[in-house]
Amino acid sequence: MKEEVVDVTKDEATLPAPRDAAADGPGEPLLVVEQLVKHFPVKGGFPIRRTIGAVQAVDGIDLTVRVGESFGLVGESGCGKSTTGRLITRLLEPTGGKISYRGQDITHASRKQLAPIRSEIQMIFQDPYSSLNPRQTVGKIISGPMEINGIQPSGGREERVRELLEIVGLNPEHYNRFPHEFSGGQRQRIGVARALALEPKLIVADEPVSALDVSIQAQVVNLLQKVQKELGIAFLFIAHDLAVVRHFSHRVAVMYLGKIIEVGDRDSIYTRPRHPYTHALLSAVPEVNLDGTDEAQRERIRLAGDVPSPISPPSGCRFRTRCWKAQDKCATQEPPLVQISGNRPGHLTACHFPEEPTVEAREEDIVLDPALAALEDTQPKTGGAGD
Amino acid sequence: MTSPLETEGGGTPLVVDDEKEPAREPDTAQLEGRSPGRLMWIRFKRDRTGVISAYVVGLFFLIGLLAPLISKLYGKSPYTVYADERPELFDSAGVPVQPNGGMSGEFWFGLEPGNGYDVFTKLIYGIRTSLMISLVVTLAVVLTGILLGVSAGYLGGRADFAIGRLIDFLLAIPSQLFFIASMPVVVSLFVSPRDETPTYVRVVALILVQWVLGWMSLGRILRGTTLALREREFIEAARVSGASPWRIIRREILPNVVTPLLVQATYLLPGFVTIEAGLSYLGVGIVEPTPDWGQMFSKASTELVLQNDITYMFFPGVSMILFVVAFNLLGDSVRDAFDPKTAR
Ligand SMILES: Nc1ncnc2c1ncn2[C@@H]1O[C@H](COP(=O)(O)OP(=O)(O)OP(=O)(O)O)[C@@H](O)[C@H]1O
Ligand code: SF4
Ligand SMILES: [Mg+2]
Numbered sequence: 001m002k003e004e005v006v007d008v009t010k011d012e013a014t015l016p017a018p019r020d021a022a023a024d025g026p027g028e029p030l031l032v033v034e035q036l037v038k039h040f041p042v043k044g045g046f047p048i049r050r051t052i053g054a055v056q057a058v059d060g061i062d063l064t065v066r067v068g069e070s071f072g073l074v075g076e077s078g079c080g081k082s083t084t085g086r087l088i089t090r091l092l093e094p095t096g097g098k099i100s101y102r103g104q105d106i107t108h109a110s111r112k113q114l115a116p117i118r119s120e121i122q123m124i125f126q127d128p129y130s131s132l133n134p135r136q137t138v139g140k141i142i143s144g145p146m147e148i149n150g151i152q153p154s155g156g157r158e159e160r161v162r163e164l165l166e167i168v169g170l171n172p173e174h175y176n177r178f179p180h181e182f183s184g185g186q187r188q189r190i191g192v193a194r195a196l197a198l199e200p201k202l203i204v205a206d207e208p209v210s211a212l213d214v215s216i217q218a219q220v221v222n223l224l225q226k227v228q229k230e231l232g233i234a235f236l237f238i239a240h241d242l243a244v245v246r247h248f249s250h251r252v253a254v255m256y257l258g259k260i261i262e263v264g265d266r267d268s269i270y271t272r273p274r275h276p277y278t279h280a281l282l283s284a285v286p287e288v289n290l291d292g293t294d295e296a297q298r299e300r301i302r303l304a305g306d307v308p309s310p311i312s313p314p315s316g317c318r319f320r321t322r323c324w325k326a327q328d329k330c331a332t333q334e335p336p337l338v339q340i341s342g343n344r345p346g347h348l349t350a351c352h353f354p355e356e357p358t359v360e361a362r363e364e365d366i367v368l369d370p371a372l373a374a375l376e377d378t379q380p381k382t383g384g385a386g387d
Numbered sequence: 388m389t390s391p392l393e394t395e396g397g398g399t400p401l402v403v404d405d406e407k408e409p410a411r412e413p414d415t416a417q418l419e420g421r422s423p424g425r426l427m428w429i430r431f432k433r434d435r436t437g438v439i440s441a442y443v444v445g446l447f448f449l450i451g452l453l454a455p456l457i458s459k460l461y462g463k464s465p466y467t468v469y470a471d472e473r474p475e476l477f478d479s480a481g482v483p484v485q486p487n488g489g490m491s492g493e494f495w496f497g498l499e500p501g502n503g504y505d506v507f508t509k510l511i512y513g514i515r516t517s518l519m520i521s522l523v524v525t526l527a528v529v530l531t532g533i534l535l536g537v538s539a540g541y542l543g544g545r546a547d548f549a550i551g552r553l554i555d556f557l558l559a560i561p562s563q564l565f566f567i568a569s570m571p572v573v574v575s576l577f578v579s580p581r582d583e584t585p586t587y588v589r590v591v592a593l594i595l596v597q598w599v600l601g602w603m604s605l606g607r608i609l610r611g612t613t614l615a616l617r618e619r620e621f622i623e624a625a626r627v628s629g630a631s632p633w634r635i636i637r638r639e640i641l642p643n644v645v646t647p648l649l650v651q652a653t654y655l656l657p658g659f660v661t662i663e664a665g666l667s668y669l670g671v672g673i674v675e676p677t678p679d680w681g682q683m684f685s686k687a688s689t690e691l692v693l694q695n696d697i698t699y700m701f702f703p704g705v706s707m708i709l710f711v712v713a714f715n716l717l718g719d720s721v722r723d724a725f726d727p728k729t730a731r
Contacts (some may be wrong), residue, residue, distance in 0.1 A: 089627050111629065118629035131620035134423055135642035141621075144638075177420030268542035278465065 020043035029068035030202055030234050031088065031121075035060045036085050036097035042311060045111065056310050059258035064219030064336070067204065070228050070235035071267075075255030076280065076307050081238045082126075083205045084255075087125045089235065090114060101202075119149050119198035124205040124224075126188035128212070132179040138190055139175040140164070145197045162296050164193040168223060192223060196231070204236045209244060221248060238350040241284045247272065251346075254278050257310055257318040260337060264347030272357035274340055280366075282359055291299040297361045304368035317352065324366050325353045403570070427646075430724040437720025443598050443713035447706075451515040458508040461495075465512040465678040465701045469494075470503035478502055482695040496702045502675075512678035514710075520593055521659035527598040528659075529652055532605030537644065540613025541636060549577065550610070554603045562600045570671035571598050593672055597659055605651045612644050635723055646725045653718035657711045664707065680707060 033326050039054035057080040065071045075081050088099060090106065091298035099107045122145075125131035132141055142164055143157045157159070167297040168189040179187055182383055188208060195203050205224065209217040228235050235279040239245045246253060253263040254277060262275040266331055273279050283301040303322050308314055320326040330351050337350040342357060367373045419431075431437055450457065457608060458464060470477050481501045482490025488497030488506070496506035539550035544731025573592040578584050616622060616639075625635050666672035668688070673679035675686075680703060686692055686698040 009535045022492045091626055095713065111631070116628055118627070123628070125620040126623065127620055131624055133621040133639055133643070135645075136638075137420055137422075144625065144630075147632065148625075148630045173421075178422050180423065181420055191624075198628070243511075356519050 002347075021095060027069055027341040030067045030069075030102060031062050031063075031065040031236070031348075032100045033061060033063045033084075033088065034066065034097065034098045036084070037095045038080070038087055038092060039095045055057050055127075056258050058315060059261045059313070061255070061258070063253055063260065065234050065236055067201070068101075068228075068232045068234055068252045070225075070248055071323070072235055072242075072249030073236060073238045074242050074245060074252060074254060075215065075240065077240055078307055078308070079211055079255045079311065080258040081240070081255055082206050085236065085238055087121065089121055089204050097293075098216045105122050115149075119145070119151070120201040122195040122198060122200040122203050124188075124195050124208045124209040126211055128184045128191060131191050131195060133188055137176050137178055138182075141190060142194050142197050145194060149198060159199070160194075164196055166187065167196065167227070169191045169219075172261060185210050185220060188212060188220050191222065192227065193222075196227065199231075200233060202234045202236065203377075204238070206238045207240060208237075210240060217244070224248065238314065241285060242270070242281050243321055254281065257307060257313050258301070259318055259350065261319065261350045262348065263337070264349075265344065268344050268347040271359060272343075272347075273359065274343065274354035275319075275351045276323050276355055276358055279359070281357050299359055299362045300367075301364040302365075302367045302369050302372050322368065324368060325355075327353065395621065402488065406530075426647075427724045431720060434720045434724060436716055437724070440713040440717040443709065444717055446517060447514060447710050449714075450511050451518040454508075454511040454515040457511055461508065461509050463494075464504045465504060465508040466523060468502050469498055469505065470501070473503070480691065480695070482691070488696040488698040490698070492727050497696075497698060498700065499686065499694045501689075504676075506699065506702060510680075510706065513683055514681040514704065514706070516590075516673060516678060517660055517663055517680040520590060521656055523594050524597045524601060524659045525652055525656045526661075527594065528602040528655060529648060530604040530606060531598070532651075533641070533644070533648070535602070535634060536606035536609030537613045537640060540610040541632070541640065542615075542616055543617075547610070550606070554606055557600060557603050559638075560600060563665075565600060566596050566666055567669060567671055568665065574694055585674070589673055589677075594662060595668060597662055600658065601655070605648075605655065608647050609649060612647050616640050616643055640706045641731055650718065650722045650725060652720050655715065657718075658712035660707075660714075661674055690698065711716050 004375070021122060036058055037056075037060055038058040039056055040244045041051040042053040042055060043049050044052045049381065061084065063071070063073075064227075068217075073081050073084065083092065084102060087094050090099075090109065094107055097107070098105060101121065104117070106114060106117065136144070139158065139161050142161045146157050146160070146258075151157075158175065165172045170186060170193070171190050172371065174182075179190070183192065188211075191208075199289040208224065212220060221244065224235065224237075228248075235248070237248055238243050242252070242254075249266055251265050252269040253260045254269070254275065256277050262269065262273065262278045269278060270282065273282060279299065280301045280303050283299050291359070305322055308318070308321055314321050314331070315338050317323070317326070317330040323330065333352070334349040335352045337348045339345065339347060340349050340351075340354050343349065396492065470481055476483055476485070476498060478484050481503065483498045483500065483503070485491060488500070489496040494505055496510060498504070499506055499509065525726075535550050535553075540548040550637050570592055574584055574588055574597055575587040577591070622635060622639055625639050630638075633659070660680070663672060664679075664684060666679030667674075667679050668685040670685060675682065683703040687703070692699050
């Protein structure tokens with residue numbers, strides 16, 4: 001299925017050529033995450049402080065990132081994306097589950113045990129203002145990882161840093177400058193250069209562009225894409241909406257409240273989503289269709305309320321408090337993440353009553369937000385005051 | 388005090404984003420980056436009060452450092468008992484006969500009633516003693532503050548809890564009373580009460596008691612700064628690359644706590660000078676014949692001096708006020724230079 005849809009991340013000059021389905025084929029697994037769990041204890045109580053609960057930030061997720069593949073992880077704020085990224089880079093200690101990298105179990109590996117693969121898994125951070133040490137020059141920042149891992153490139157570290165600066169589109173002469181002398185977009189490029197310094201096999205990019213101006217977002221995404229393609233680095237690209245990862249990812253997983261609720265190749269997720277939440281996220285993506293179909297022909301779904309607290313998530317299906325198809329079964333049984341009939345292989349959905357695999361406009365918009373519904377009283381609608 | 392971190396992270400980019408605006412400032416020839424420290428220095432130099440205070444403070448340190456040289460050129464020693472050497476200058480009570488405490492071309496600041504020490508040399512040596520002690524205390528306090536504050540902030544958990552309670556405990560002790568009460572105790576640890584106490588023992592004891600109760604405020608501030616820093620993503624970036632905790636503290640955290648450290652240290656030092664002076668004034672610090680700034684006040688308040696020679700107080704008093712005021716103004720300027728957003 002060829003796609004002709006252009007989204008906000010499009011750059012005027014270079015629209016990346018659509019990838020073909022071959023990329024969706026199974027490659028060798030690089031990173032395998034099984035039933036990964038992270039609970040943050042909640043302390044409280046009087047007079048003795050004790051653990052009174054847990055933030056179930058990540059609650060049993062499975063995912064596989066293959067060699068050279070870019071994998072998008074999408075979900076609303078607070079659903080545990082960053083926690084997942086930090087677990088994979090082992091900045092956080094998992095509460096349960098298993099992380100293996102190239103078949104090696106790194107779930108609870110210590111810093112020393114991780115040393116050999118540290119250089120292979122790198123991270124790009126969300127906030128370009130806090131991810132660079134204000135007291136170090138760009139040269140020091142980028143050569144830091146090489147120093148730590150005792151890597152001595154043939155031409156010397158400084159030469160390599162200049163080369164990296166060039167790769168990420170910065171002036172190599174800026175070697176001796178300090179982070180405060182750069183703009184947000186440039187800083188993020190420095191962060192990319194630092195991640196590339198160790199020639200990693202996998203980069204976890206935690207919302208690398210969401211702190212940037214929209215106009216600059218596209219350029220940074222393009223840079224990441226170029227790097228991903230030319231250097232064959234696998235990416236776990238975290239984003240809070242589906243627009244940003246659209247051109248970037250071979251496969252996409254959608255997270256909700258610590259769980260993956262739908263995962264599949266890009267086409268399946270964008271054009272044949274089954275989970276109601278994926279439908280809702282997709283309908284929130286602003287886009288212009290080139291083939292003549294306009295906004296009106298896409299379905300319109302407006303969710304009500306906020307994401308429930310991860311301290312006491314809803315029973316059964318976690319999305320049920322905001323779902324327009326919820327039934328009794330949803331409250332009692334947790335839907336397993338399985339391949340629903342009609343889905344392509346590898347396209348898994350966790351829903352008891354999946355939606356039709358299309359994003360065409362429905363007869364009636366789904367507007368669950370009471371305020372929004374009242375505003376649009378004249379227009380036909382379903383739902384109403386949701387839950 | 389707002390956290391200086393905000394400034395360092397923020398700050399207007401000097402280089403205009405060439406992605407957005409190709410038209411750049413013409414000064415791009417300068418490719419050497421200006422470090423946050425350099426920028427601070429540039430801001431500091433523009434602050435006239437700060438610069439003048441810095442010169443005044445510097446002068447005091449110079450005087451202290453060069454005291455032996457100055458007194459050699461001046462031709463006198465602070466230990467010479469002029470009441471014995473030149474009895475004609477004193478009356479029967481030991482008060483200088485000449486007006487203004489015996490000020491003259493020979494004895495610039497006059498003579499001390501009683502033993503007849505030369506006030507000028509005594510003062511510069513006194514400054515030397517006081518500054519030396521305060522400097523050592525400040526150094527010890529800074530090192531302790533870094534060690535305990537930064538580890539509490541970085542390690543968190545139990546270490547943080549233990550250090551936090553220690554700080555609370557020490558802060559609850561009334562420091563003035565503690566100083567006065569503990570000085571003789573500390574001194575007696577070194578020498579038996581019957582022997583003559585050597586000066587160095589008193590110096591060490593002064594340093595110890597001030598150090599023990601002096602580091603907590605700095606420790607707290609550094610703990611807070613480190614705690615804030617630990618959350619920052621560049622620390623995580625270092626960890627992702629496999630940096631050891633030691634390297635993270637040394638390379639990522641310490642350079643970023645230099646700012647609050649310098650600001651605090653410039654406030655702490657004059658504080659220690661006054662505490663040391665206070666203790667010597669109260670008689671538990673440095674005693675005669677060792678020249679000491681604070682001990683000169685104690686001398687000035689004795690009945691003999693107070694009733695016969697009020698000018699004796701003038702030079703130690705004015706010089707100390709000048710020193711403390713200049714140092715505090717310097718502290719303000721240093722803070723402003725680091726943190727231009729805070730209005731005074
Ligand atoms: N160190 C922590 N201690 C306690 N709770 C935490 C911690 N880190 C994250 N959480 C909680 O875990 C949940 C998931 O957080 P996470 O940062 O992974 O979300 P996210 O999907 O990255 O959101 P965002 O889009 O806002 O970055 C949140 O409810 C958050 O409050
Ligand atoms: S399982 Fe039920 S509540 Fe959950 S998404 Fe599917 S229909 Fe909605
Ligand atoms: Mg996040």
